[in-house]
């Protein structure tokens with residue numbers, strides 16, 4: 001199926017009440033979207049840990065998937081302050097963001113840590129949303145080498161299973177505008193080829209994140225499998241627009257065989 005994946009991370013922007021209000025609006029938008037309802041558009045939301053249970057409640061009865069923003073590499077034990085991927089799966093969380101640029105930069109997550117967490121996520125049936133990307137502006141070939149190496153190191157030794165690669169050039173996160181479309185297209189196509197060569201990763205997707213908002217998916221067209229949004233989906237109306245673009249793109253792909 002020509003599926004388009006759209007994800008939104010709330011990072012730590014919203015308090016509890018604001019998150020609940022946003023989730024209720026998103027659940028309503030998803031329920032009204034035919035493309036989300038029939039699976040042509042996969043929508044996931046990644047709220048904070050304390051917002052996961054209310055999120056699961058809010059989206060019950062829709063096909064919206066709930067993702068955690070991180071998870072431990074361990075399932076259980078003496079790991080104070082960590083959150084178990086086994087427990088995430090137990091409560092109904094389906095996906096988990098791993099290796100986000102903010103965790104790599106501020107919390108010292110190395111490729112080794114990201115690989116251990118990827119293994120733990122897949123072991124527990126969670127789909128990793130593997131965040132990769134170069135830290136500074138650089139030519140396309142160099143950026144692709146960095147991002148592809150992050151992907152292959154994360155999945156080396158991990159159990160088989162679908163992954164969602166979120167290509168997020170660090171310099172375009174929290175910026176006024178996304179990376180230039182040509183840069184994104186080159187990187188997402190390159191990463192698609194790299195992921196296609198990995199064994200056991202059928203159904204995987206490569207999406208773009210970093211100041212993404214309405215209009216970008218249409219501009220990128222066929223070279224990307226979706227978007228990972230941050231600030232520019234805080235307004236539910238903007239997310240509604242992005243979902244409309246995703247559903248138009250999915251319809252177009254169904255007509256034109258890949």
Ligand SMILES: O=C(CO)COP(=O)(O)O
Pocket residue numbers: 009100168172173174175209210211212228229230231232
């Ligand atoms: O990091 C991001 C999603 O994980 C993107 O955040 P912004 O869209 O707010 O730049």
